[in-house]
Amino acid sequence: MTATTIDRYAVIGHPIGHSKSPAIHRAFAQATGQALEYDAIDSPPDAFVATVDRFRASGGRGVNVTVPFKLQACAYATDVSPAARAAGAANALKFDGQRCWAENFDGCGLVRDIRDNLGQRLRGRRVLLLGAGGATRGAILPLLEERPACLFVANRTVSKATALVAEFHAAGAPNSLQGGGYDDLGRGDRFDIVINATSASLTAEPLPLPASALHPDGLAYDMVYGKGLTPFLRQAQAAGMRQLADGIGMLVEQAAEAFAWWRGVRPATADLIRRLSTPLT
Secondary structure (H helix, E strand, O other), rough: OOOOOOEEEEEEEEEOOOHHHHHHHHHHHHOOOOOEEEEEEEOOOHHHHHHHHHHHHHOOOEEEOOOOOOOHHHHHOEEOOOHHHHHHHOOOEEOOOOOOEEOOOHHHHHHHHHHHHHHOOOOOOEEEEEEOOOOHHHHHHHHOOOOOOOOEOOOOHHHHHHHHHHHHHHOOOOOOEEEOOHHHHOOOOOOOEEEEEOOOOHHOOOOOOOOOHHHEEEEEEEEEOOOOEEEEEEHHHHHHOOOOEEHHHHHHHHHHHHHHHHHHOOOHHHHHHHHHHHOOO
């Protein structure tokens, strides 16, 4: 009798003990009947390439990549997707012989959660994206693909937001993509969907976000998850926004995209999101 081959996958980061990825992917494997192992690997900060090489040599088929290695993952790959190239970072790698494909599923995970799980259409809406770092980079193209009326990137350092927008315009992004500072908000129409892609919620830092910029019937979405009502969500709630969400759905949805990319089957996500969600209190 031939033993069943078990394919190996992992998430690589530093630190990595907090990662929910092993539990998520093991649940996906069980639900879809896929034979695989999925582990967490803590790589020394200066040894990402060596860590990936060892995993590949041991038979690894693919990895998720988290902080601080997403930029290195993009550079490591032989084939980089348009989404990963636009973000300048990859959160998933797939191996086949000498070739390594890089993808970035964060942005499409965000869009799926907002559109499919939270019931907020993006087409024709005014969307505000806070921050001008890697998380924002990864979100811009998937959000633009939904054709919002306006996608405004706001950042404390205005030049970073305007430079980022100019970079995407040079690559063909539409004029609906705009950028500036927090002082530019609240001067015109309110935003229907406000997404916090900054690290402020990790440090419990409030943002200089004017309440007049937020639409009460809209959605306030914090990419950080498991922190309850972050300062950003409290600000949105105080401004009258009725729908609040954290990033747990984005986490599960991007994992489902990676799983489908590796295995050819996309797992259902709704039950797992409910199980992993924590109350926003």
